[in-house]
Amino acid sequence: MSQNLTLTLIIVGIALVVLTTIILKKGRISEKHALLWYAMSLIIILAGIIPQVLVEISQKLGFTVMSSFVIGIFIGILIMLTMALTVMIAGQKKKTTLLIQEISLLKAEVEKLKNK
16 A cells, blocks of 8 residues: 555544544534544544555455555445434434424323313
């Protein structure tokens, strides 16, 4: 793997850690979501620090150009993050629906008590 690609992976990983930390400190994402981004950053940094592992894996998978393999890894990471966030959003939707139902029941109960 070229030094430029190795350096780019390390810089991208560190930039992602810094960006995630800034967003987390501003309260724009929860710790649970930040952990996903930190995990992905760690994978990217490790890929840059230990490039020989990537070279061996890419050769076994039949990639002739290392940059194509790295792009494939990035696409895989994005797919995993998208799936994880989709699961979280689905859970939040269920909780919101339940909360709306509970509030409606409470409003009906309050109206019932007011009318007595």
